[in-house]
Amino acid sequence: MKSLSLKVLSFPRANRWLSFILVAIIATLCILMISPTLAQPVPAGNPIDGFPVVLDGTELFRIKQGVPNVASAEERAEVINERLEAVAMDDTIPIEAIRVEEQENVSLIVAGDTTVITVQDSDLTREGQSRQEVAETVTEIMRTAIAQYRQARTTQNIARGALIAGLGTIALLIFLSIANYFVNYLFKRVRAADESNQLGLRIRNFHFLGAHATNYLLRNAIGLLRLTLIVTALFIYIPFVLSQFPATRPVGKQMLESIAHQVAALGSGLLNYLPNLVIILLIAIITKYLIGFATLVIFEIGRSNHYDWFYPEWTRPTIRLVAILIMAFAGIVMVPYLPGFGSAAFEGLSLFVGVLFGFGSSTAIANMVAGVILIYTRAFRVGDFIQVGDILGEVVEKSLFVTRLINFKNTVITIPNSSILSNNVVNFSSISRQVGEQKEHLCLHTTITLGYDVPWRKVHDVLVKAAEHTAHILLEPRPFVLQTALNDFNVSYELNACTDEVLKMPDIYSELHQNIQDFCNQAGIEILSPSFSALRDGNHSTIPSDYLPTDYVSPPFNVNYPKD
Numbered sequence: 001m002k003s004l005s006l007k008v009l010s011f012p013r014a015n016r017w018l019s020f021i022l023v024a025i026i027a028t029l030c031i032l033m034i035s036p037t038l039a040q041p042v043p044a045g046n047p048i049d050g051f052p053v054v055l056d057g058t059e060l061f062r063i064k065q066g067v068p069n070v071a072s073a074e075e076r077a078e079v080i081n082e083r084l085e086a087v088a089m090d091d092t093i094p095i096e097a098i099r100v101e102e103q104e105n106v107s108l109i110v111a112g113d114t115t116v117i118t119v120q121d122s123d124l125t126r127e128g129q130s131r132q133e134v135a136e137t138v139t140e141i142m143r144t145a146i147a148q149y150r151q152a153r154t155t156q157n158i159a160r161g162a163l164i165a166g167l168g169t170i171a172l173l174i175f176l177s178i179a180n181y182f183v184n185y186l187f188k189r190v191r192a193a194d195e196s197n198q199l200g201l202r203i204r205n206f207h208f209l210g211a212h213a214t215n216y217l218l219r220n221a222i223g224l225l226r227l228t229l230i231v232t233a234l235f236i237y238i239p240f241v242l243s244q245f246p247a248t249r250p251v252g253k254q255m256l257e258s259i260a261h262q263v264a265a266l267g268s269g270l271l272n273y274l275p276n277l278v279i280i281l282l283i284a285i286i287t288k289y290l291i292g293f294a295t296l297v298i299f300e301i302g303r304s305n306h307y308d309w310f311y312p313e314w315t316r317p318t319i320r321l322v323a324i325l326i327m328a329f330a331g332i333v334m335v336p337y338l339p340g341f342g343s344a345a346f347e348g349l350s351l352f353v354g355v356l357f358g359f360g361s362s363t364a365i366a367n368m369v370a371g372v373i374l375i376y377t378r379a380f381r382v383g384d385f386i387q388v389g390d391i392l393g394e395v396v397e398k399s400l401f402v403t404r405l406i407n408f409k410n411t412v413i414t415i416p417n418s419s420i421l422s423n424n425v426v427n428f429s430s431i432s433r434q435v436g437e438q439k440e441h442l443c444l445h446t447t448i449t450l451g452y453d454v455p456w457r458k459v460h461d462v463l464v465k466a467a468e469h470t471a472h473i474l475l476e477p478r479p480f481v482l483q484t485a486l487n488d489f490n491v492s493y494e495l496n497a498c499t500d501e502v503l504k505m506p507d508i509y510s511e512l513h514q515n516i517q518d519f520c521n522q523a524g525i526e527i528l529s530p531s532f533s534a535l536r537d538g539n540h541s542t543i544p545s546d547y548l549p550t551d552y553v554s555p556p557f558n559v560n561y562p563k564d
Helices: 002-008 011-034 073-089 131-152 155-195 211-242 249-303 312-337 344-360 362-377 417-421 456-468 502-522
Strands: 051-055 058-063 098-103 106-111 114-120 201-203 206-209 385-388 391-398 402-406 412-416 425-427 442-450 480-486 491-499
Touching (some): 051 073, 073 131, 098 131, 211 249, 362 391, 385 502, 391 412, 402 417, 456 491, 456 502, 491 502
Antiparallel strands (some): 098 106, 106 114, 201 206, 385 391, 385 425
């Protein structure tokens, strides 16, 4: 990922890209300047407001009446536009040659030998104004427009426009070079921070993003910043240069007006949204201080000795839950002030999120509720050694949704909290915690079965010695044996021994079983569960010898033959 980002955003490639953009812009400007008829925006007209007469992109006046049986108002305006532009481009026609010639019922506005427009009585737009006065006013407007048209196209003005455009191009190049230098400086800082392992994003104690993810996001954000700077510079540069030349000045002015309109609309939108933004900020500030106040109160309750019902391990989970509830309430209050609230898009998005949450989160909510219950029932803590069903291991993580155990084979087992809540949880570590000045220990036990011919006192003594010679078995309290059952063919002996090393249970059990074998073998006790049938005629009694008379002799085995 790192090498790919460096290739895409490298300095030489960026320079080649900018060079290509500038060449394309210059070529486009040259085409527009060479073709004076290109990109001349014409104001819209209609039969009610009339059709405009335009010169060099500037509306001079409007034609509302046509010539009966000859041309409509729109056709008449088009003819006047063509004639007026032809006169303006003909430098042989002086401005003074544009005059009014009166004829019967009409006034002709003539430029040299060309009739530009015929003013009729129907063209009068103001009461009390004669046809001649209208013709003189229109003539003066045309003279001024033509003079400006020709003045703008003088060699001096074109050279001046080219000089300003060149200076603008130089300013654009300088700006893009500075922006490119700044962006590459940011890339170097990100790369240096990544190499020194300082890019991990943390919010207080919460690890929000890792170094690689932060590196990826920062590099793409810097690339987006570079693109934004380039596009913004071009949006200002292109209309500025176009407005310096007569052939493209209407396009440039229109683009500048459009950009100004968009910026004004954006500013107006931000200004209108400012009260809502202030309310959102106030809600955020109040929420922050409420969470801080709740945190202090919960910490004090957790530290105080006057609240026996509130345990210290509840402090942090309670703070998280209270913070989530406060933020949820703040979000509900804040939603009506968000941009687009009440629009169809906002309602559709809310409906989609609600349906998605409703169908896909039932299991997650069940696990979350179970996680909260497990926290406040104090079933186990992180570091405890527990058994859930057939799963045995140490708790390494306890969250709202899942609990993770690691067993003796270093296998991490993830259990949903709802499954834990529906099963019996055996906690081997809870009894070993210090309670006041008295400390209890975990009692381990194992069972063996031996025949009735082995004296039980001897069995007790051997099993206790085996436990006392086992590592991590406490001598106080002393190991003891319980006879849990008198079976048909054997006796069940349960050896009980205490330990304070809960996490070493497998090793303790293994060594304990080895010692039981060794000590039983040394004492001549054969570990087995006998299953036999006794014939009392000739068999030794199964009662231990300590309980038999000293002169006890096994009865002889008698064989009786049938009589003839």
